[in-house]
Amino acid sequence: MTLLPITLFGDKILRKKTSKVTEVDNKTIELIRDMFATMRNAKGIGLAASQVGVDKQIFVIDVSGVEGYEEIKPMTIINPKIINKSEKTNKIEEGCLSIPDIRAEIERPAEVTLIYQDVDLKEHTVKVSEVLARVVQHEYDHLQGILFIDYLSGEEKKELKKDLENIKKRKMEVDYPVSEAAH
Ligand code: ZN
Numbered sequence: 001m002t003l004l005p006i007t008l009f010g011d012k013i014l015r016k017k018t019s020k021v022t023e024v025d026n027k028t029i030e031l032i033r034d035m036f037a038t039m040r041n042a043k044g045i046g047l048a049a050s051q052v053g054v055d056k057q058i059f060v061i062d063v064s065g066v067e068g069y070e071e072i073k074p075m076t077i078i079n080p081k082i083i084n085k086s087e088k089t090n091k092i093e094e095g096c097l098s099i100p101d102i103r104a105e106i107e108r109p110a111e112v113t114l115i116y117q118d119v120d121l122k123e124h125t126v127k128v129s130e131v132l133a134r135v136v137q138h139e140y141d142h143l144q145g146i147l148f149i150d151y152l153s154g155e156e157k158k159e160l161k162k163d164l165e166n167i168k169k170r171k172m173e174v175d176y177p178v179s180e181a182a183h
Contacts, residue, residue, distance in 0.1 A: 001037040004052040005177040009099045010168035012182070013050045015145045018057050021078050024119050028056075032076050032119065035060045042176035044097045046135040048142035051098050053179060059139035066131055080116040080140055083125075085109035092134050094148045100174045102163055106151050108137050 007014055021028065031054060039047035039060060048059040062074040088110045095103045111129040114136055118124060128136050138148055149160065166172050170181045 002034045003041050003177055004034050004038045005179045006038065006042060006047075006097050007051050007053050007179045008167050008170070009147070009149075009164055010182060011053075011098075011179055013053055013055060014098055014142070014147065016050065016055060017145050018048075018050055018055050018143045021056050021058060021117070021121075024078070024121060028058075029119065031056075032058065032060060036062065036074065038176075039097075042097050042174075045131075046139045047097065048139045050142055050145075057143050059143065061132075061135050061139065063131055063135060069131060072132065076119055077114070077136075077139070078117040078119070078121065080114055080136075080143070082112050082114055082137070082140055084113035084127075086111035092131075094134070094138060096138070096148055097176070099147065099149060099164070099167060100172055102149065102160060102167075104149065104152055104156065106148050108134065108151075112137060114140075 035047050035052060038052060039062065045063050045066060046059060046061045049056040057079045059077050063069040063072050086109045089107050090110045091105045091107045093103050094106050110133060111127060112133050113125065113127045115123060115125050168181065
């Protein structure tokens with residue numbers, strides 16, 4: 001297993017709408033394994049392929065470390081589509097391994113229904129709520145090139161400007177491997 005460098009704010013791939021997966025070959029299986037290892041090493045609960053520099057509609061989730069979610073098995077989500085969102089919303093604080101040390105309360109639908117494929121490209125439909133709905137929406141956004149900070153107000157974004165510039169220049173500290181700064 002390999003720990004992959006995590007892409008950071010400013011890396012172009014994080015703004016790309018990722019490509020559909022049409023075949024899960026050995027390389028893809030290896031990628032998924034490495035994504036789990038990379039996520040756990042960085043103490044994340046979700047990680048999208050674009051966060052390790054790969055243009056594919058894949059994300060992995062493991063919320064079993066979250067209190068009350070110990071029973072939830074790790075999931076590999078391929079080619080997801082959110083087909084329903086609840087009208088009810090909630091506000092939960094989010095962070096992102098690609099935007100270290102920045103956290104913000106974001107309002108999102110409390111429940112979503114998701115169609116996705118597993119590693120055998122078998123289709124599943126699941127309805128998720130609470131923390132799981134939150135992680136699913138955050139990671140799903142990554143596959144569309146959207147980051148959680150995009151939901152902040154102009155004023156809030158202004159406040160983060162300096163920190164975001166520092167991330168772009170890698171003037172921050174993280175205890176996991178990250179991509180090199182763009183030149
Ligand atoms: Zn993220």
